[in-house]
Amino acid sequence: MKKGKAVVVFSGGQDSTTCLFWALDRYEEVEAVTFNYGQRHALELECAAQIAAELGVRHHVLDMSLLNQLAPNALTRSDIEIEEKEGGLPTTFVDGRNLLFLSFAAVLAKQIGARAIVTGVCETDFSGYPDCRDIFIKSLNVTLNLSMDYPFVIETPLMWLDKAETWELADQLGAFEYVRTKTLTCYNGVIADGCGECPACKLRSQGLNRYLASKEEGKAE
Template sequence: MSNRAVVVYSGGMDSYTVLHKALAEGKEVYALSFNYGQRHSKELEVAALVCAELGVSHKIVDISAINQLMAGSSLTSDIDIPEGHYAEESMKNTVVPNRNMVLLSMAIAYAVSLEAPEVYYGAHSGDHHIYPDCRPEFVHAMNAVAGIANYQAVEIVTPFLNSSKGEILAAGLAMGLDYSKTWTCYNGRVQACGKCGACNERLEAFAEQNTQDPLSYEI
């Protein structure tokens, strides 16, 4: 069986940890990032730098044309990014309609073309409250489809599906990872805002691990 694996790599700290976990497991990694018109496209620049540094094959696929079909989210439309914690109802406007089903479908197609049996995806428990397409029932259903949609079955690997952001960070710190090479903030400015749901969750994770976030913040 091929040792190749496609890693859906946004440039954020979760997928950064997943990328390194796949490498640590000896996988021949093919990183895949998507420009879907997200306002925090700075994450793609970070992803490209990391992959170049690691010598990992990396594709950034421009699917921004489908932005017109995925409207209504503050990440892709002209809607203010809400501030506060993910548990707040206001955070639901950061949901991009059907995003992960679309991205995983393309990652599966890429895996089939490479004869790679696995797609790594960084869903985690901190996203379960707000994002339906990060929940275990979604992942398990997509995994079932990935097994029958092509002549070659593909497995969706989610090593942190039931882990918190803090637990992911702990795993990465144990691997000696440098999280200054990640971008989390939903606002793609020079510094992270420190107020959006993504920043709040990231800062909480670092606080849980009693360590300093290496990124600089506007607050």
């Protein structure tokens, strides 16, 4: 039986779109919120809007451009290279992003009467981002509840899944081809399979190949 109302933090990428299907499968009402923080792959805003429209989900877009001023990074600045640094965080890490996104999603959720906030953060394939850790999410959940005296639940269906398992979840939800062809994960703004070169595309492709291989092995048994 479906329950209540949920808000999905939604970028139009593989993870958040899988989470959107997951929420639609579990909640009576689902709305999505996307954040415009000056990302250089701004096509994700259009992609998110199109997916929400196709799935009949009410879509909110919030202006978070101040984040770009406070925390320069490779996702918002074309003069900063997308790099994975040994012993350090990738240049795509945006300080405070999930803290702010989830906080604003919570404000929205309370206004529309939603108690669940769904996000695609993941500690298994998280590139070392500290704001994707389960301990951070649990801590923020308590803080949000206290700050607004409202019983929020932050749902993280992908927290302990690797990318292959995320593809498997999309398949179980009947959304495999949709996620594969309609979503935007690429840091360079290329929909579906992406540019194939950036870290996000490599992670997505490796996970897809592992899942397809395991699926074929299952058929052969």
